[in-house]
Amino acid sequence: MAARSGSMRRYLLQRLALVVPMVWVLVTLVFLLMRVAPGDPVSAALGGRLSPAALAARRHAAGFDKPLVVQYGEYLRDVVTLNFGQTLTDNRPVREVLIDNGGATLTLTLAALIVAFAVGLPLGRRAGRHRDTPPDVGIRLFGIITYAAPVFFLGLILQLVFGVFLDWLPTSDQAGPVVQAEVPTRTHILLLDALLAGQWNSFVDVLRHLILPAVTLGLLLAGVLIRLVRVNLIQTLRSDYVEAARARGIRESDVVGRHAFRNALVPVVTVMGLQIALLLGGAVLTEETFNWPGIGSQLVNYLNERDYTAVQGIITVFAVAVVVVSLLIDVVSAVVDPRVRY
Amino acid sequence: MSQLSVEPVEEPREPAPQGGRGIRRVLSPVRSARGIARILLWAGAAISVLFVVLAVFAPWIAPYRFDQYSAGGHPFPKQGAPDATHLFGTTVQSLDVASRVVFGARTALEVVVQSVVISLLVGVPLGLVSGYLGGWLDRSLVLVMDALFAFPSLLLAIVLSFLLSGLIGGTVTAAALSITVVYIPQYFRVVRNTTVSAKEATYVEAARAIGARPITVMRRYLFTNVVQSVPVIGTLNAADAILTLAALGFLGYGVQPTQAAEWGYDLQRAVADAGAGIWWTGLYPGLAIVLLVTGLTLAGEGLNETLNPTLRTRPLRRVLLPPLPATLAPRTHRDRP
Numbered sequence: 001m002a003a004r005s006g007s008m009r010r011y012l013l014q015r016l017a018l019v020v021p022m023v024w025v026l027v028t029l030v031f032l033l034m035r036v037a038p039g040d041p042v043s044a045a046l047g048g049r050l051s052p053a054a055l056a057a058r059r060h061a062a063g064f065d066k067p068l069v070v071q072y073g074e075y076l077r078d079v080v081t082l083n084f085g086q087t088l089t090d091n092r093p094v095r096e097v098l099i100d101n102g103g104a105t106l107t108l109t110l111a112a113l114i115v116a117f118a119v120g121l122p123l124g125r126r127a128g129r130h131r132d133t134p135p136d137v138g139i140r141l142f143g144i145i146t147y148a149a150p151v152f153f154l155g156l157i158l159q160l161v162f163g164v165f166l167d168w169l170p171t172s173d174q175a176g177p178v179v180q181a182e183v184p185t186r187t188h189i190l191l192l193d194a195l196l197a198g199q200w201n202s203f204v205d206v207l208r209h210l211i212l213p214a215v216t217l218g219l220l221l222a223g224v225l226i227r228l229v230r231v232n233l234i235q236t237l238r239s240d241y242v243e244a245a246r247a248r249g250i251r252e253s254d255v256v257g258r259h260a261f262r263n264a265l266v267p268v269v270t271v272m273g274l275q276i277a278l279l280l281g282g283a284v285l286t287e288e289t290f291n292w293p294g295i296g297s298q299l300v301n302y303l304n305e306r307d308y309t310a311v312q313g314i315i316t317v318f319a320v321a322v323v324v325v326s327l328l329i330d331v332v333s334a335v336v337d338p339r340v341r342y
Numbered sequence: 343m344s345q346l347s348v349e350p351v352e353e354p355r356e357p358a359p360q361g362g363r364g365i366r367r368v369l370s371p372v373r374s375a376r377g378i379a380r381i382l383l384w385a386g387a388a389i390s391v392l393f394v395v396l397a398v399f400a401p402w403i404a405p406y407r408f409d410q411y412s413a414g415g416h417p418f419p420k421q422g423a424p425d426a427t428h429l430f431g432t433t434v435q436s437l438d439v440a441s442r443v444v445f446g447a448r449t450a451l452e453v454v455v456q457s458v459v460i461s462l463l464v465g466v467p468l469g470l471v472s473g474y475l476g477g478w479l480d481r482s483l484v485l486v487m488d489a490l491f492a493f494p495s496l497l498l499a500i501v502l503s504f505l506l507s508g509l510i511g512g513t514v515t516a517a518a519l520s521i522t523v524v525y526i527p528q529y530f531r532v533v534r535n536t537t538v539s540a541k542e543a544t545y546v547e548a549a550r551a552i553g554a555r556p557i558t559v560m561r562r563y564l565f566t567n568v569v570q571s572v573p574v575i576g577t578l579n580a581a582d583a584i585l586t587l588a589a590l591g592f593l594g595y596g597v598q599p600t601q602a603a604e605w606g607y608d609l610q611r612a613v614a615d616a617g618a619g620i621w622w623t624g625l626y627p628g629l630a631i632v633l634l635v636t637g638l639t640l641a642g643e644g645l646n647e648t649l650n651p652t653l654r655t656r657p658l659r660r661v662l663l664p665p666l667p668a669t670l671a672p673r674t675h676r677d678r679p
Contacts, residue, residue, distance in 0.1 A: 022488070025486060153628035278494070322494060
């Protein structure tokens with residue numbers, strides 16, 4: 001037992017030690033990307049709208065007239081203190097944007113993950129168990145096509161079919177206008193707020209708005225998940241302990257279900273952790289397609305406004321989120337699977 | 343593999359076995375592809391070739407130019423439903439959807455070829471040098487590449503084209519460059535890791551022992567051995583590049599609409615049409631993306647199944663044992679004295 005906790009502690013420390021340089025490289029990358037561009041951010045965002053003197057004042061206030069090294073130092077200090085600056089165009093703290101719109105993005109990504117696992121796990125398991133049979137080929141094609149379809153195209157088709165032709169579900173926004181006005185804001189997660197306020201009808205309305213975006217983003221991930229589960233199950237089914245289980249006369253469904261499938265899932269969880277990047281990228285596109293008021297659609301707005309500080313802040317947060325989530329996933333899989341620790 | 347690799351060491355004066363033989367060696371498992379993998383590979387290749395033909399012969403295949411809104415003095419209808427003159431209908435700007443789909447293949451091909459070639463040219467040599475030389479260069483490159491790899495690829499491409507659009511405008515090259523940066527780390531990682539393990543092999547040691555310079559070792563001995571898995575990544579990256587290009591176009595950061603026809607941009611315009619039940623402006627460019635990406639992915643997966651030994655299946659042959667001679671017949675419990 002002592003040896004076990006020792007290896008766990010060592011693994012955790014090693015993994016944590018890797019996070020710091022990773023975050024540092026990422027935020028430096030963001031800073032360099034945003035600053036190698038010629039011209040200064042203030043006139044790019046506000047040029048033509050303000051007088052030259054006012055522009056200079058804004059430039060000074062935002063610190064863009066300081067040497068690049070000083071700006072870099074201040075940026076690093078800001079990131080450490082979780083202060084991501086003020087947007088240039090509407091002068092809001094980036095942190096406020098994140099809090100206001102983060103709930104919508106969180107709702108969307110979690111719902112998409114649920115859809116992805118509900119679709120991907122059973123299909124991947126079936127395809128892996130019956131390798132090279134017609135169901136396997138069909139499921140693989142489904143997986144490839146859901147991955148090959150751009151999220152905005154899939155979203156468009158779902159909008160056309162379920163929103164316009166069948167008229168079953170709403171196709172844009174997070175809720176109807178009345179619901180948005182009526183539900184009091186507490187957690188910034190509309191679904192939760194509606195529930196907390198006890199407004200059952202609002203809750204259903206938000207849920208109905210959530211279905212199409214969540215399915216769109218979820219199917220993208222389901223494609224990846226099907227492939228992962230299938231390949232890992234095939235490889236696990238070849239291992240000796242599976243052969244041993246079969247030799248003991250255990251039914252094939254139990255061999256797959258109890259012996260192989262769970263072990264095949266360990267690498268799947270790790271790789272799905274890496275898909276957080278895909279999930280975030282997909283969320284930006286999904287939010288844009290369904291007019292979903294999340295961080296991604298805010299990012300697109302600020303990009304169109306050429307607001308450098310807002311873009312820099314949001315991108316930094318996304319980058320840090322990716323590192324933190326992959327750290328969490330690694331820790332979880334180390335707890336679950338002792339093989340990871342060594 | 344070791345047999346093939348040792349070969350050049352025995353005859354160092356021979357002209358390098360490059361070109362045809364190198365390619366043939368990389369492609370040789372394709373001929374041995376079996377079963378499903380073979381079908382996947384050929385179906386994917388057929389779809390990809392179809393789109394290459396569309397791209398190359400676009401001006402002859404498409405009924406109109408991609409930015410043409412009238413013919414013979416007659417303006418095209420606005421958002422016209424598909425009919426005999428406009429097979430796929432027309433857009434809100436009175437452009438012919440079918441022509442834009444065909445010309446879109448050309449844009450996609452241009453961007454994909456440029457981005458895959460550039461990222462190969464940067465990623466493979468960097469990986470080779472980094473893996474072979476090691477040291478601080480290797481360590482810092484790995485750190486930067488890992489960071490780039492961890493970064494959400496779409497966001498990276500968006501930020502880059504956001505910056506490049508200010509510098510050189512929304513051209514095909516700008517789109518290709520912003521996609522390139524996303525894929526360099528993938529080639530780098532694979533080539534570097536293979537190099538690190540391959541440089542310990544006996545044939546490399548032998549090459550060093552006969553006085554080969556590092557550049558010679560990398561070019562003549564390591565190169566063909568570490569690029570084995572590059573075709574697979576290349577094909578899958580090409581598929582991914584199409585999606586990234588379309589996503590950039592959808593967000594308004596790809597190729598500018600006046601420069602070329604681009605499927606992602608067309609889909610962005612189609613979102614507004616969808617509310618009115620106009621399906622043809624979005625359906626056809628979207629289907630083109632799905633079909634091309636599916637084709638490339640099938641080709642990549644087929645290649646992977648034939649090249650990757652952990653996934654490869656071989657046809658099973660029935661093993662027939664000759665009858666055992668009586669003296670060697672297995673003894674059972676009853677035989678025991």
